[in-house]
Amino acid sequence: MIVKEKDILFIDSLVESAVEHIPNFWPMKSFIHHNPLHGFENMHFEEAVNKAHTLFHAKKSLTREQYQRFYQEGKIEDMYLREELENFGTKCGHTHPLLENLFIQLMTKSRECHHFDEITNVSPLIPQIAKNLSPESLNDYADFNANLVKHLAKEKTIYDVVDMLFATNVGEALDDIMSQIAMRFLGEGQAIWNMPKREKGMFLSWKEIVMQDKVFFNENETLCRLLRETALAEDIIFMVLKELKIPRSFWEEYFTLELTKLHGWSGFLKYRSKSSSEYQKKYPAFMEEFLAIRLYYSYMLLKKQENSLGFFPSMKELGSYIMNNKEEAFLRAEYNSGKLLLSYFQSVENFLHETQKTDAKEIYDQYIYDKKIHDCEVLAEYLYKVLSLVLKEEQIQTLQAQELNAINAALQDFEDEEGFIWLKAMEKTSMMQLMSDYVQSKKTQEQVNSSDAQLFFCIDTRSERIRRNIEAAGAYETYGMAGFFGIPFKSIDVSNRCESDLCPAILTPKHIVYSFHEKEAINSKGLMKIVKKVLNELKYNVLTPYVTVEAIGALFAFDFFGKSLVPKAYMPLRKKIFDPKVEEELRIERYTEKEATESITAIQNQIIKFVIEEKFNIKPSSLDDEILNEIREIALSKEDIVQEDQDGVAIDSVTKLGAKYNLLQIEEQRLIELLRKEYKVSAGHMRIQKAKMAKVGFSFKEQLYYVQSALKTVGLKSFCDIVVLSAHASQSENNPYESALDCGACGGSSSLINAKVLAYMANKQNIREELHKHGIHIPEQTYFIAALHNTTSDVLTLFDAHAPHSHHEALKKLKADLELAGMLTAAERMATLPLSNTRSKQGAFSLAKRNTMDWSQPRPEWGLSKNHSFFIGKRENSKNMNLAGRTFLHSYDYTGDKKGAILSVILSGPLVVGEWINMEHFFSTLDNSAFGSESKVYHNVVGKLGVISGNMSDLRTGLPSQTVNLENEPYHEPLRLITMIEAPFETHKNVIDKIHKISELVYNEWIKTIFIDEKETAFFLYEGNTQTWEKLEFKTFTQGENRA
Amino acid sequence: MRNLKKMKKVEMIIEGEFLAHLTRLLEKIEIQGYTIFRNLEGRGNAGYHEGQLLFNDEDALVMIMTVVDEAKAETISEGLALFFEKHSGVMFITDTHMM
16 A cells, blocks of 8 residues: 555545536436536536536537527527627627627528528638738637647646547547446446456456456556555556656546546446445445546556657656647647648648658748638638628728727627527526416416315426316316425335335435235235245355345345346246236335344244255255254354364264254354355344334334325315325336436336325324324325326326225216326327327327337337426416426415425425436437437447447436437427426525525526515516516516516 | 543534545545434535425535544544535534543
């Protein structure tokens, strides 16, 4: 070890800071929508977009042509575009009278109207413009070398510059090596050839490989010796940086540069290193290990270039080369980047390939001279074309040099900011539309006297359509809240042997819920059947000794071993035992101490039977409880069995098992040790297992708390006979992105179990009695029913098998209305999907159902595409707004929340989830290559955790093109989430200021915020340009009308 | 005070998002014992932090407290200086006695 403890903390903290701007990437089975620029949220939105442009080489906005399409479709009001242009002019200080008209022409007239392509370089004015351009308008190539050195290790890695100057391929080779290592180590069961000794962790496992690698385990004796001796990734990081001569003050930026190269894998590792996933526990991997491996290979690959370069390109030597060979370095960069003037191609090529270099200065000076003339001509031609939009030839001729340069400077600023101008104008158009619709909706409100049922839905934008159609179908009230219904738990599905966190990713599950199929029963006998079968299947597997009670019990991560190790034997067995059609049973009540002990004891006895059979070939049927209990008790005690007498001779058995089967004590002791070490039948592990079981289910107080919170959050005070809690899930075949279409508030899973858990709790008599004392009166006849909205087919299924007979008639009517609502919703949605030209409602409904089964369908539904707003308020006020499935709807009644406590829960939880979803769509649309995953057609699933493009690439993050684009043009309209909060501005605005995260989102404009103040009959908008809250009276704003 | 050993108490207030990172670092330098206080509320340079973020663990403030000898306290303060430079949060080191 060459680094000290404080250096370890220092390096690891640097790594943590370095990856802050890289977004987490969750495995595909639980796709989490997130803001790809989450790490930049402490900055203003525009600043963050600019930073991401530099770091990820991402686009800053859609193209002008794409925005023009929205403009032509009326989605961007001309008035707001002009308003934003004015704001831009004020901000940048560009005051030339020509500019406003010039910019408007550029923005609103299509390229064909500009006749740009028809204007050729024939006008005599072009040389005149070129003559008038100031030198500041043009690139100054004299700074090239100094700038390159300045950016070395800050904006470019050493090998970026080496590749640029010497046309080497270090960066690509390094990315390929690291992608392979990531796939082989981080894969979750797909790779045929995994890394060796993965349980030791990523760095040590990799060491096993690289030390056998003759290509990469040489070159530097000190480094290789260190690698052989150290177990610390930080040692390698430290040593490589020393060899590359990168000063400490550059380390953090250098780490960022390295880790953003494969930001998909880095993002996945960032998630995994902090998760409690089974794979992370079993095969730990951390970011500093990934970085150490990358740095090691980058050093070795650079070292291999030493001979051909004539020097080792450490930061210092490379910097010296660039400064001491100014002309040659510049010409190399021009030549290799394809920017070289064509007329110089041959001469520069000859020069670069000469072994004895002639004087570079002559060719360099001449080249710079010609290059500047060329740049000047190109710029002059462009300016001429632009000016021709608003000026006649003679007017252009009269422009003074000063004016021309001022216009040129403004034009450059404008092009840099144009995307933001479009965006803000488009957002304003939508905001004014939403406010108008709200006022109109309130005006047309009808008094509702009584309702037949109340239905809760997730805030998901897809709920808006079905809610609206259900409300229209009959006397129904609907409510919206986050789909995990406020109950954060981990679900362990015994049938499928898998676990899911059924809560938003920003929340840690506080409980565990087991789900079982009826056939299994929730008792230890049912569990034993499963344990026994799987143990038998594992018998012939080489990894059997690793099997633990956690792995094979129904308790924890059953799936990990069953599916991963013996899939062929296991999967048919699973199908045989578990019937997926049978509705699951949930363990919602907390285990008592007695129940927990009984369950664990029963599993342990089953394991003991298995091990005895394996070790001594004794039939399990011949082992009675007495024998098993004795062995188990010895294993749980700290006592050992004496193996030899005083003379060192092996002595006879002491246990009933040993007596019955003539075992020696030494054999009995080995059995005990095996059980303790490999199968975790020990007192310590039993304590851990009991502690884990104590998290299963909910205590009475917890149940009371969750029911009370859910009802208070939405402001529900009186109850119908039927209250439906509707979960949602999508359904598609052959779709790695299926979980992206599931419930975001449930970590990319179906929210059905959450709905069932809340319904169970709310139906309990003793819970209702206690709620009564807290002022919530649920009538005896009220019955809560869980339901599932299939968002692909719009079929809504009620889980009402246990509903009281008295409710059957009402349920029959409800089901009919739900079917009608589903049909209408499917018809609305199908009209937006390509190739679904059916006109009838029935036809649309059946087409939607077909999409759930069509394995060739790349776009089974649009999901959350086109989301643009989040409404927090009373449903009756938004009921008559046609929000077209674009709005998250959270029910909230400020009159029952004087201090804003409920609002703070909604803002800090559901709104943050909404913002993640919105930003995921925003950036995946803006640049589908940098932030999205491009076309599904080229995707290959890798390591069962994500997709790559083709057979080798970075892990692809973000949404595929099919989710946000239609025929390569944006279908999603990228707008920041317009958040409407129905609450008095004066008293509730401080909720924003008290939650740091929310104040960041509001004041840094990651969301656009509007308070709807019923008392003041006014809207309060946060205006980013002036950084103030702007007040607007309640009124409808007709198109084109000035809001002032 | 008899039987009491002079030690240093280290208290670190950080955003919940970094809890796993810091506890892992402590374990890495062989500090096995620490206590975590959740849902802290208060104002700092970064603005006001509400304490009860029921549906959000990442953005709530937490405090890690550990008691170590002087040498370890020095390692922590030097090693984590950069972390506290880069992130909102604060570290206190005070004298204490441990039984």
